[in-house]
Amino acid sequence: MKITVIGAGHVGATAAHRIAEKQLAKTVVLLDILEGIPQGKALDMYESAPVGLFDTRIQGTNDYADTADSDIVLITAGLARKPGMSREDLLMKNAGIVKEVTDNVMRYSQNPIIIMVSNPLDIMTYVGYVRSKLQSSRVIGMAGVLDSARFRSFIAEELNVSMQDINAFVLGGHGDSMVPVVKYTSVAGIPVSELLSAEKIESLVERTRKGGAEIVNYLKDGSAYYAPAASAVEMIDSIVNDRKRILPCSVLLEGQYGIENVYIGVPVKLGAAGVEEILEINLSRDELEALRKSAAIVEQNCNNLTDLLA
Ligand code: APR
Numbered sequence: 001m002k003i004t005v006i007g008a009g010h011v012g013a014t015a016a017h018r019i020a021e022k023q024l025a026k027t028v029v030l031l032d033i034l035e036g037i038p039q040g041k042a043l044d045m046y047e048s049a050p051v052g053l054f055d056t057r058i059q060g061t062n063d064y065a066d067t068a069d070s071d072i073v074l075i076t077a078g079l080a081r082k083p084g085m086s087r088e089d090l091l092m093k094n095a096g097i098v099k100e101v102t103d104n105v106m107r108y109s110q111n112p113i114i115i116m117v118s119n120p121l122d123i124m125t126y127v128g129y130v131r132s133k134l135q136s137s138r139v140i141g142m143a144g145v146l147d148s149a150r151f152r153s154f155i156a157e158e159l160n161v162s163m164q165d166i167n168a169f170v171l172g173g174h175g176d177s178m179v180p181v182v183k184y185t186s187v188a189g190i191p192v193s194e195l196l197s198a199e200k201i202e203s204l205v206e207r208t209r210k211g212g213a214e215i216v217n218y219l220k221d222g223s224a225y226y227a228p229a230a231s232a233v234e235m236i237d238s239i240v241n242d243r244k245r246i247l248p249c250s251v252l253l254e255g256q257y258g259i260e261n262v263y264i265g266v267p268v269k270l271g272a273a274g275v276e277e278i279l280e281i282n283l284s285r286d287e288l289e290a291l292r293k294s295a296a297i298v299e300q301n302c303n304n305l306t307d308l309l310a
Contacts, residue, residue: 001025001240004067004109006101007076008032008060010225011117011232013041015074018233020045020056024240027057029067032077038062068108072239074232075128077101078118083216086175091120095305098124102131113239113274116141117232121174122250122263122298123305129252129263130309136252137275143174144248144265145231150211151180154204159195161187168192169248170208171265171287172294178265179290180205181283235270242272251275253295257288262295262302 003025005016009032016030032038042060049055059066067073078094098118105112114132116125116139125141132139147170156163165188172179182201185192192201207214215224238245249268253259256278257266269277283291 001072002027002029002070003236004029004031004070004073004105004112005076006031006067006073006105007078007118008034008038008041009076010222011228012074012076013045014225014229015076015117015232016042016058017045017048018229019236020049020054020058021052022233022237023054023056024233024236025056025071027059029070030058030060031062031064031067032060033062035062064104064108067105070105070109070112072115072236073105073109073112074115074117074236075101075105075124076117076232078124083220091123091301091304092308094118094120094124095127095308098127099131099308102128106132106134111138114139115232115235116250117228119174120301122265123301125250125263126252126298126302127305127309135274136254137273139252140235140268140270140275141174141250141263141265142228142232142235143178143250144170144267145234146228147174147178147180147208147211147265148248149227149231151185151204151208154207155185155187155192155196158200158204159187169267169281171248171267172291173264173298174250175294175297176209177290177294177297178209179287179294180208181281181287183284183287184281238270239272239274244269244271244276246270246279249275251278253278256280257283257291257295259292259295262299264291264295264298266291 038060129139152166168185267279
């Protein structure tokens with residue numbers, strides 16, 4: 001198993017180290033346009049191996065030839081969100097970067113699984129899909145796992161219970177239009193609505209919606225990376241080990257939920273082949289409407305990229 005991580009910044013480097021520590025690959029290649037950064041970080045990570053007890057090789061590079069024959073490519077290249085900047089502000093700049101990165105990746109790897117992290121997430125995943133010409137089951141966006149993790153962590157804190165027992169699904173676009181599905185949120189199988197008041201749940205939902213911004217406001221010059229990296233690696237773990245976990249991911253919908261040709265977050269089965277199934281769960285009328293509204297925003301933004309993607 002060879003895993004390439006494009007972008008040796010906060011998310012990319014954190015993810016690369018986590019992949020190595022979990023020994024999810026024999027080789028991890030860390031690539032960035034900045035000279036020296038991926039090489040230095042990769043060497044530093046490699047020198048942690050005797051203490052971290054892993055045998056994964058980590059190589060830092062600026063040359064796409066080193067990414068040849070990757071099984072999985074994690075794309076984190078791009079600009080991070082600054083305070084006051086919406087994910088949508090990043091759109092044109094990051095679309096250009098993701099287009100260039102995807103084209104370069106595909107020159108050296110025949111049939112990789114691409115996991116997108118760059119924001120605005122659902123749109124960048126679409127850019128990766130169009131440019132790579134891979135089957136849509138092999139181009140997947142990381143958002144729902146992160147948004148759900150945030151929601152789960154807030155519920156665990158509120159109830160003072162183990163994280164392990166909390167299940168939650170946050171669907172829709174990765175942005176202000178995300179759709180936390182409270183009905184499928186439970187604590188050891190107990191619906192969260194039996195444990196917390198509707199007002200409390202709503203405040204946690206709101207905090208989840210603004211979870212990314214809350215961190216940007218603290219960091220000032222950068223955005224979240226520990227939880228995003230951990231979430232991407234959870235997806236990689238399910239693929240590498242063919243675990244067939246059910247995780248919310250951004251995938252191309254082709255009629256499911258009444259949505260056509262748009263990347264949006266829904267529950268999927270992730271295994272060795274990538275997206276092995278898209279689950280169509282029962283949503284309330286309001287939830288379905290919110291999901292479709294979220295998809296319409298993504299679609300509109302993707303339509304603005306027609307020239308760039310041509
Ligand atoms: N090719 C390769 N790497 C690039 C390119 C490019 N064309 N353009 C930028 N990069 C690299 C930068 O040099 C930098 O090292 O991408 C890296 C991004 O790292 P950070 O600025 O630390 O950003 P990070 O916090 O890792 O976020 C990366 O993930 O969560 C999203 O919104 C976030 O889109 C952003 C991405």
